[in-house]
Amino acid sequence: MRLSDRTRRGRALARAASMGVLLATALPAAACSEACCPPEMTFAALPGCLEQGGEVALAVGARANQPAPVLPAEVQTLLQRTAYDGDRISVFRVDGDPKPTGDAKFGSGAQNKVRWDKDLENFQLSLGKAISAVKAEQPEANPLEAVARASEAAAGQGTVVLIDSGLQTLAPLDFRQDGMIDADPVELVDFLEKEGQLPKLDGKALVLVGIGTTAEPQRSLDTARRDNLLAIWREIGKRGGARCVESYATAQQAAAPDGLPAVGAVTIPPPPNPPQGCDSVSIRDAGRVKFRPNSADFVSESDAAAELKAYADTALAKKYRVKLTGTTSSAGENRNTESKRKLSRDRAEAVKRILVGHGVPAGDVETLGAGMDFPGFADDRDRGGNLVPQLAARNRQVILEFTGCA
Structure with a gap:
């Protein structure tokens, strides 16, 4: 264990322990000689x-x-x-x-x-x-x-x-x-x-x-x-x-302590399955297909590639064409600005790049940037006009649609 360069000396007179309900018994409270107590001690380094x-x-x-x-x-x-x-x-x-x-x-x-x-x-x-x-x-x-x-x-x-x-x-x-x-x-x-x-x-x-x-x-x-x-x-x-x-960090474990009051589980949405036929799914800006804030860069390109492979495989196997529509929240100006449309289009292009990397012909993939203007947009402002973050998160998507069904 690495030790700090600084040796800590405590106060000249140590104080009596007062544990309240934390400890069952208090420590002795007699006078302590300055010559002995507290002794010099060296501790492991901390940030x-x-x-x-x-x-x-x-x-x-x-x-x-x-x-x-x-x-x-x-x-x-x-x-x-x-x-x-x-x-x-x-x-x-x-x-x-x-x-x-x-x-x-x-x-x-x-x-x-x-x-x-x-x-x-x-x-x-x-x-x-x-x-x-x-x-x-x-x-x-x-x-x-x-x-x-x-x-x-x-x-x-x-x-x-x-x-x-x-x-x-x-x-x-x-x-x-x-x-x-x-x-x-x-x-x-x-x-x-x-x-x-x-x-x-x-x-x-x-x-x-x-x-x-x-x-x-x-x-x-x-x-x-x-x-x-x-x-x-x-x-x-x-x-x-x-x-x-x-x-x-601490290690992931399988079991919680027994006999404790209930705590509601947080739902972790699984990624949507590829559409069966000419249909669409919404791929949220979340989980393994997550973008950096206000950017078309993935948090992890490799994670996004692994998650999107199933969509590419389906498109190739069924010979579908793909339409990708990026969408955004109302963050910033509460209107559908050109910057929102550009960001959403750039994110659709980022998904296209992954699909093409998995073998889907680039000419078979169309990209659009809708910004806030798309079916299913959730009003992500409260009555005072403040952004509601969980609703804003739901509005950040790339909608994938298969087209060209026989």
């Missing part, structure tokens, strides 16, 4: 913005539809340093109504290093058990509110740690709404900000652990949607005023 120290508040998602929470090595090191410095550690549960489960500061009355080290070790063990004991008590999941409450608890410029899949199931960030998981992160956070729903992080660090990691019955996220979900949470941190946002 620069987490070196600042201060109080830590953890929002722990031990709930249905995701694995039991796991503390990555970096978070364990952060907690060790926080305990050593005598700063407060608070814990909140993530469920439909997030609440604190306790808080603690480490202190030891030991007058020799051996005993002081043992007290710190016991504190860390007790803290780990307390975190493992956190369980959801209310149905559904509101990690956005959990982050807000954790931020209030971490005084000054401390650190908020969210250990959760990030798949919220309550307003204003209900990912069960069609299109929400595919929403543009900036547009979605714009909406939250206008609604006054962003957590106030005010110079704190935000650490995201396990975003996008799910367990049955929640269907797992594909890579593109997991990346988009993480981008949404990173944007929430940035726009909430966090001084930095760090993220750590």
Whole structure:
């Protein structure tokens, strides 16, 4: 394990532990000799913005539809340093109504290093058990509110740690709404900000652990949607005023803890099957066929090619011609501008390029750019004229139609 160049020395007088409901017993509170305690300790290095120290508040998602929470090595090191410095550690549960489960500061009355080290070790063990004991008590999941409450608890410029899949199931960030998981992160956070729903992080660090990691019955996220979900949470941190946002992945697991309140599953739309005959399907700007914002570049050209191969194979086998119509949301000016028509046409051309790469003759593929002007356009503005991000996501498509049937 890599060690930091900086050796941390704690305060001259360690403070008594006050564990509230977090730990069952308090640590001794006798006087500690400055000569012995706290001893010099060297910790594993952390990202620069987490070196600042201060109080830590953890929002722990031990709930249905995701694995039991796991503390990555970096978070364990952060907690060790926080305990050593005598700063407060608070814990909140993530469920439909997030609440604190306790808080603690480490202190030891030991007058020799051996005993002081043992007290710190016991504190860390007790803290780990307390975190493992956190369980959801209310149905559904509101990690956005959990982050807000954790931020209030971490005084000054401390650190908020969210250990959760990030798949919220309550307003204003209900990912069960069609299109929400595919929403543009900036547009979605714009909406939250206008609604006054962003957590106030005010110079704190935000650490995201396990975003996008799910367990049955929640269907797992594909890579593109997991990346988009993480981008949404990173944007929430940035726009909430966090001084930095760090993220750590955890392993996908099959089972969630038993006996916990229900959490609604977020629907992950599968890609549409190729039309059977001269018909059309809408290929959303989502999943493996996802474009970069305001661009005709795919997030992953290889993923798009793999997803679109079935359409090319069908067109070749049936000798169909293909008509591709790109569409857009109303983002920006709420009218069908030439820039919208051009972007939608360029995206249709990008899909054509993939089909041609799979062997479809270029002359058999027609491309159009409809912008906002297409059947099925969903009004993606609210009554105040604000863009509704999940509806905007649904309007970004390339409509594929097979023609030339015998």
